[in-house]
Amino acid sequence: MTADLRNAKSFLFYQTEHPRPVLDRAEGIYMWDQDGNRFIDGSSGAMVCNIGHSNPHVLDAMRRQMEKSTFGYRLHFVTEASESLAAKMCEHAWPGMDRVFFVSGGSEAVESAMKLARQHAVATGQGSRWKVISRWPSYHGCTLGALAVTGYDALTDPFTPMMQVMPKVPAPTAWLDGLDPDDPATGAHYAAMLEAKIIEEGPETVLAFLVEPVGGASTGALVPPKGYMEAVREICTRHGVLLIHDEVMSGGGRLGTLYGGRNWNAAPDIMAVSKGFGAGYVPLGAIVARGDLVEAVLAKGGFLHGFTYAGNPLACAAGLAVIEEIERQGMMQNSLSTGALLKAELVKLMDRFPFIGDVRGMGMLLAFEIVADRKTRAPLAPTVKAFDRIVEAAYRRGLIVYSRRSRGGYSGDHILVAPPMITTPAQVGEIMERLTGALAEFAAETGLGGA
Numbered sequence: 001m002t003a004d005l006r007n008a009k010s011f012l013f014y015q016t017e018h019p020r021p022v023l024d025r026a027e028g029i030y031m032w033d034q035d036g037n038r039f040i041d042g043s044s045g046a047m048v049c050n051i052g053h054s055n056p057h058v059l060d061a062m063r064r065q066m067e068k069s070t071f072g073y074r075l076h077f078v079t080e081a082s083e084s085l086a087a088k089m090c091e092h093a094w095p096g097m098d099r100v101f102f103v104s105g106g107s108e109a110v111e112s113a114m115k116l117a118r119q120h121a122v123a124t125g126q127g128s129r130w131k132v133i134s135r136w137p138s139y140h141g142c143t144l145g146a147l148a149v150t151g152y153d154a155l156t157d158p159f160t161p162m163m164q165v166m167p168k169v170p171a172p173t174a175w176l177d178g179l180d181p182d183d184p185a186t187g188a189h190y191a192a193m194l195e196a197k198i199i200e201e202g203p204e205t206v207l208a209f210l211v212e213p214v215g216g217a218s219t220g221a222l223v224p225p226k227g228y229m230e231a232v233r234e235i236c237t238r239h240g241v242l243l244i245h246d247e248v249m250s251g252g253g254r255l256g257t258l259y260g261g262r263n264w265n266a267a268p269d270i271m272a273v274s275k276g277f278g279a280g281y282v283p284l285g286a287i288v289a290r291g292d293l294v295e296a297v298l299a300k301g302g303f304l305h306g307f308t309y310a311g312n313p314l315a316c317a318a319g320l321a322v323i324e325e326i327e328r329q330g331m332m333q334n335s336l337s338t339g340a341l342l343k344a345e346l347v348k349l350m351d352r353f354p355f356i357g358d359v360r361g362m363g364m365l366l367a368f369e370i371v372a373d374r375k376t377r378a379p380l381a382p383t384v385k386a387f388d389r390i391v392e393a394a395y396r397r398g399l400i401v402y403s404r405r406s407r408g409g410y411s412g413d414h415i416l417v418a419p420p421m422i423t424t425p426a427q428v429g430e431i432m433e434r435l436t437g438a439l440a441e442f443a444a445e446t447g448l449g450g451a
């Protein structure tokens with residue numbers, strides 16, 4: 001059975017050209033529709049279902065919590081579930097980042113991080129600081145505050161009159177700009193643009209810099225060039241600017257660490273997390289912050305912010321069980337080892353398909369970019385609909401992958417390959433067989449080579 005979404009009562013972010021199957025059940029890295037067709041969840045939904053579907057330990061923890069209580073309003077009760085999860089999240093964070101504020105999703109987490117930063121500035125006599133510099137392109141969420149720091153014209157344009165649009169600096173897209181990501185000069189080059197922007201805006205007006213450690217939806221698994229993360233930390237410190245890591249996609253273990261940014265020696269002041277922490281079992285998000293920032297805000301009357309469902313015991317019990325499973329099954333290690341295998345297989349595709357311009361990412365957050373010309377990195381015309389066609393061809397072969405127009409949504413296509421962290425080497429084989437078939441079909445239809 002397929003659902004023709006043109007006639008569906010619920011509606012989507014964008015209109016898919018083809019009907020979507022009706023989901024029946026899911027287990028591990030597989031999902032089945034109501035006709036019994038099996039799909040590989042090749043991008044873990046949208047990098048959400050990191051530990052795979054139907055994990056018995058998580059379901060059991062949820063069942064046990066549901067039988068005890070599903071909701072206790074945060075101003076009325078503290079719960080064991082939320083306290084245990086907060087403690088577990090702090091165990092993995094940088095020393096000193098020891099306070100957690102719960103929300104229910106990624107946009108909420110980004111909003112909360114920015115509002116905590118702002119309240120901290122007000123509480124510490126720095127009320128002139130309010131600008132949050134972010135990067136272009138970037139995606140930080142769809143609520144108006146998170147959208148104001150999002151660098152993605154196609155998503156932001158209609159709403160600009162309603163927002164206080166924030167300053168942007170270029171994302172460190174070394175490959176696209178023809179620079180060597182392993183040359184420390186490249187990292188310094190992009191970091192210098194942040195410093196120039198802070199000075200241009202007036203450092204006394206700049207509150208924070210918001211950055212994804214490894215870029216997700218907008219830039220397609222963009223790994224920062226050498227030295228970049230350390231340099232932006234140093235620049236922020238020097239100008240009294242808080243550093244916020246958006247770990248909504250890079251967090252959760254895919255990069256071999258629960259917070260992806262821990263791969264660099266540059267601690268942020270606040271982190272926003274979501275997706276992989278609820279792992280598709282529950283809507284869950286949080287900010288993890290430096291304790292002294294939180295103390296300063298609490299001392300001045302409290303954090304003027306909060307969502308009704310925040311910290312509910314069901315979501316927190318599931319979130320705790322998710323991290324326990326990640327630890328128990330060694331999923332972060334698997335992300336690194338099986339991720340390296342998957343990346344090597346993706347790189348091999350470049351030998352056959354000349355339209356693959358770049359393969360990037362780390363751990364289990366990988367992507368490849370489709371181009372018209374590998375040398376000039378020129379994108380294919382949007383009319384080719386490269387990502388739509390490749391996604392559909394993969395669907396027909398039982399592989400679901402997540403894809404976007406990259407480079408700010410105006411040109412370029414990338415496909416994210418980010419299966420659950422439990423994926424085995426044999427399953428990498430299954431993914432690659434389907435993906436290769438889909439790319440060969442695209443090649444044959446377009447005459448772009450490699451059919």
Ligand code: PMP
Pocket residue numbers: 046105106107108110139140141142212216217246247248249250274275
């Ligand atoms: N930040 C990043 C980096 C994201 O990838 C996303 C979601 N794709 C968000 C924020 C927003 O999260 P949500 O959709 O849960 O609101």
